[in-house]
Amino acid sequence: MDERRYGRLRNWMEEQAVIFARDVKGDYIQEHIQVTDSWFNISGVGAYQHPHCHGNSYLSGVYYVNYDDTKGHVSTHFSNSESLYQQYKPSLNNLPIKYTDYNQDNKVLSNEGELLLFPSQVIHGYNVNEGEDRVTIAMNFMPTVLTNGDYGWRVVNLTQEERERAFNARKGLADHWGTSRELNPPHGMSDLPNPE
Numbered sequence: 261m262d263e264r265r266y267g268r269l270r271n272w273m274e275e276q277a278v279i280f281a282r283d284v285k286g287d288y289i290q291e292h293i294q295v296t297d298s299w300f301n302i303s304g305v306g307a308y309q310h311p312h313c314h315g316n317s318y319l320s321g322v323y324y325v326n327y328d329d330t331k332g333h334v335s336t337h338f339s340n341s342e343s344l345y346q347q348y349k350p351s352l353n354n355l356p357i358k359y360t361d362y363n364q365d366n367k368v369l370s371n372e373g374e375l376l377l378f379p380s381q382v383i384h385g386y387n388v389n390e391g392e393d394r395v396t397i398a399m400n401f402m403p404t405v406l407t408n409g410d411y412g413w414r415v416v417n418l419t420q421e422e423r424e425r426a427f428n429a430r431k432g433l434a435d436h437w438g439t440s441r442e443l444n445p446p447h448g449m450s451d452l453p454n455p456e
């Protein structure tokens with residue numbers, strides 16, 4: 261959403277993120293909150309998204325661009341399960357055999373034009389979508405200044421050269437595992453890798 265045509269939408273999202281941080285999370289925001297990255301998700305029939313969370317990010321959001329649950333567009337669900345994707349904690353997975361109020365995903369019912377904000381570490385995804393053209397914009401937010409009292413740091417977007425260097429470093433490992441086709445190169449990358 262760096263582009264000028266998204267400017268008003270981006271400003272509004274950043275204002276909502278500040279309200280969420282201050283009034284819902286109760287956090288001190290030294291200066292402002294910025295969108296650090298964003299992307300469209302365009303889902304056809306049968307699309308789904310595995311449970312995941314967003315690293316290196318403070319808040320995340322989903323803006324529902326084309327969304328109508330009466331046409332089969334599936335809602336986003338959230339999970340507070342401690343056993344899923346908490347890879348740095350030991351976990352004991354007992355075999356679940358019954359859905360209760362305490363062990364299942366919570367769907368959040370949304371409407372087109374709404375922005376759904378949540379802390380980035382919360383696990384989320386969606387089940388199989390049943391309608392064409394479910395379109396959302398997803399984004400991450402960081403405070404412009406992250407502080408914990410006497411010290412802090414300013415969060416800035418990387419330069420294009422820095423982003424490409426990080427991408428190439430990551431691509432090296434992905435090439436090793438044969439998964440580099442799944443990586444999205446930085447927007448406007450000058451030396452695009454061979455799609456093969």
Ligand SMILES: [Fe+2]
Nearest residue numbers: 312314384398
């Ligand atoms: Fe996500």
